[in-house]
Amino acid sequence: MPSLTCPGCGEEVDISDLKEGDRFDCTNCAGLTLELVRREGELTLRQVQRVSCPLCNQMLEVPEHARPGDIMSCCGQTFRLTYEFGAYALE
Numbered sequence: 001m002p003s004l005t006c007p008g009c010g011e012e013v014d015i016s017d018l019k020e021g022d023r024f025d026c027t028n029c030a031g032l033t034l035e036l037v038r039r040e041g042e043l044t045l046r047q048v049q050r051v052s053c054p055l056c057n058q059m060l061e062v063p064e065h066a067r068p069g070d071i072m073s074c075c076g077q078t079f080r081l082t083y084e085f086g087a088y089a090l091e
């Protein structure tokens with residue numbers, strides 16, 4: 001069966017029912033969402049990063065190519081994306 005390694009826990013994930021662009025939650029990693037993507041012709045799993053709005057606590061998706069210092073908006077305000085201790089935050 002086709003499988004890939006979860007970037008969160010390192011466990012093999014069965015991808016036989018998945019196609020490129022599909023998203024799913026890793027059964028081993030609490031709250032970790034994975035997306036099946038193609039990189040240089042190879043299917044791979046990437047972790048969908050989320051960050052919570054400081055005002056409403058809604059979880060916002062961090063765009064794949066976002067970098068610390070990028071601006072994200074919610075609640076009619078803009079926030080700067082930071083990355084510390086392995087997690088994204090907005091301030």
Ligand SMILES: [Zn+2]
Nearest residue numbers: 006009026029
């Ligand atoms: Zn995992």
Ligand SMILES: [Zn+2]
Nearest residue numbers: 053056074075
């Ligand atoms: Zn908000």
